[in-house]
Amino acid sequence: xxxxTQTPRYLIKTRGQQVTLSCSPISGHRSVSxxxxxxxxxxxxxxxxxxxxQRNKGNFPGRFSGRQFSNSRSEMNxxxxxxxxxxxxxxxxxxxxxVGTDTQYFGPGTRLTVL
Amino acid sequence: SQQGEEDPxxxxxxxxxxxxxxCSYKTSINNLQWxxxxxxxxxxxxxxxxxxxxEKHSGRLRVTLDxxxxxxxxxxxxxxxxxxxxxxxxxxATGRRALTxxxxxxxxxxx
Numbered sequence: 194x195x196x197x198t199q200t201p202r203y204l205i206k207t208r209g210q211q212v213t214l215s216c217s218p219i220s221g222h223r224s225v226s227x228x229x230x231x232x233x234x235x236x237x238x239x240x241x242x243x244x245x246x247q248r249n250k251g252n253f254p255g256r257f258s259g260r261q262f263s264n265s266r267s268e269m270n271x272x273x274x275x276x277x278x279x280x281x282x283x284x285x286x287x288x289x290x291x292v293g294t295d296t297q298y299f300g301p302g303t304r305l306t307v308l
Numbered sequence: 309s310q311q312g313e314e315d316p317x318x319x320x321x322x323x324x325x326x327x328x329x330x331c332s333y334k335t336s337i338n339n340l341q342w343x344x345x346x347x348x349x350x351x352x353x354x355x356x357x358x359x360x361x362x363e364k365h366s367g368r369l370r371v372t373l374d375x376x377x378x379x380x381x382x383x384x385x386x387x388x389x390x391x392x393x394x395x396x397x398x399x400x401a402t403g404r405r406a407l408t409x410x411x412x413x414x415x416x417x418x419x
Contacts, residue, residue, distance in 0.1 A: 248405070
């Protein structure tokens with residue numbers, strides 16, 4: 194099976210712009226989660242989608258949003274980019290076998306640089 | 309915010325030696341997982357240990373969990389240069405689904 198794929202791998206934007214990142218989960222996986230990784234804050238949970246619905250949300254401002262399509266593919270959007278949004282954005286998928294029992298499989302990430 | 313801390317923050321050993329990393333967390337958990345990350349790339353899942361388990365093995369990896377102390381350790385035996393990476397513990401809090409990560413340990417294995 195193919196792993197989790199994320200596109201693009203690298204992205205450079207300027208402050209005030211918006212950006213959309215894409216994630217394709219492992220075939221058959223219905224849950225997709227997004228994480229942000231920065232040197233200062235480490236790895237932080239953004240949100241999780243299941244059956245096209247946001248099921249969980251982390252502590253991020255409304256500029257960060259996402260969605261999931263019927264084929265489980267997911268996108269996340271960041272509007273009005275700030276310098277502090279520069280980070281590695283990681284997507285993870287899981288089978289969703291039950292609360293707290295799943296293994297999450299991560300993609301290679303999208304490296305976003307905001308100038 | 310991060311669930312807890314990992315100790316040490318950095319570890320340098322020689323090939324063939326064992327490496328031990330520790331993780332502490334704050335809340336009750338469903339499970340604890342360990343991941344490896346090479347040079348800012350994606351995370352590779354290593355092992356999952358449930359809250360009712362005390363020890364788990366996978367190849368050269370041994371994980372222990374002490375829920376009374378809210379701590380876990382990862383032991384890599386007979387380390388190899390290819391084990392050089394950052395290692396993160398991540399917890400799934402009771403009733404939750406999201407992973408909460410520790411701060412990570414950077415392991416350097418010298419050939």
